[in-house]
Amino acid sequence: MGYSLDFGWLRDAAGAIAHGAAMTLFLIACTTVLGILISILFAAARRSRYGVLRKAVAVYVEVIRNTPFLVQLFFIYFGLPSIGIRLDPIVAAILAMTLNMAAYTTEIVGAGLDAVPKGQGEAAYALGLRPRQVFVKIILPQALKVIFPALISQVIIMMLESAVVSQIAVRELAHEADLLQARTFRSFETYFVVTLIYLALSMAIRRLFVAGGRRVLGAGVS
């Protein structure tokens, strides 16, 4: 007994931790942009006239939602090279995160699209807008406003889950923690500090999105 906590290593480690946090933010930023774009496409595909397209998206969503992210990551990073697709760890991480998040956000975006009253689209058509204009200018903004809180939560969940990409040696926050604790032998303190940083990041991301959402989508975003 008599273990005493020691945070003396923190001063030298600040640079590495900041670097890791920046990588985590980079990963989640890429994932958010790509994931939301893909889920808008997939949500539209799920409501298209083509049965094959509807089925394909449904299968994709079920497969991703019913398997662990870590297994998906290993399959992409370790499994795909054996059929000739070799990916850089960072690319593999972004691909896995995007595919994972899009399976959840496709449902969310879809629910948002369904929540926009039909009359909105009909009114826009009556004013002479083309189908694409109706979707981008009338339907989508209203749908996004409804689903914004759910989208933020999903982004934060993905950011927290991105800690496991440390397992394929992407140098993000969790991986920097692994390296640090191997050097300092202060495992508990290292993971404690890094956990607090994750907590701060998730609160910061929520604030940022709410503020950004208010500006872009107007009032009423929470």
Place this chain on the structure above:
Amino acid sequence: MIEFTFWDIVRNLVFATRWTVLLSAVAFAGGAAVGLMILFARISKQKWLRRFGSGYIALFQGTPLLMQLFLMFFGLPMLGFRIEPWTAAALGLTFYASAYLAEIWRGGVEALPLGQWDAGASLGLHRLQELRLVILPQAFAITRPPIVGFLVQLIKSTALTSIIGFEELLRTANAINNATFEPFTVYGLVAVIFFVLCYPLTQYARMLERKIPAH
């Protein structure tokens, strides 16, 4: 070198699955017990208890499960406990599950009309009786779909315990992969097994959702 046929791989993975299932069950049961206490704190009349409850939930929902597992694994020995991957995994997932279950149930309790509390009080029930006889049965009933949904999330989360050294499905897969160099087959099969575990539950949750009328 040992030769693995495809069926050897399947057999080993299926055997390892029992640890995944057992860990999920233990974490769910433990999470329900701890979660119930957190729920009581969260809806307590005492302000500091409510604060504690919401802080607990925010802490576990706002940090990565992987970090929580590492903190269990490295933190408990400092308190003088001898800890094995199994204990760290079970405890870590229990606390993780308790936060989510408490939050889901809180939603259920708050969705009930306030008249239910009043009705309980007018029958002369005290608070604990009100909870046990009136509020919780209804709250549990209307939150069954999200609870089953969370069970799916919990089963998937057990994969993370492979990282702290618990021999469940994914860790066994890593070992087999190191011996066979067939990652495509091995991780593909792991995905299939998880899918077989989770998909029926997902469908069940969906069925419940359709059956329970919205309030």
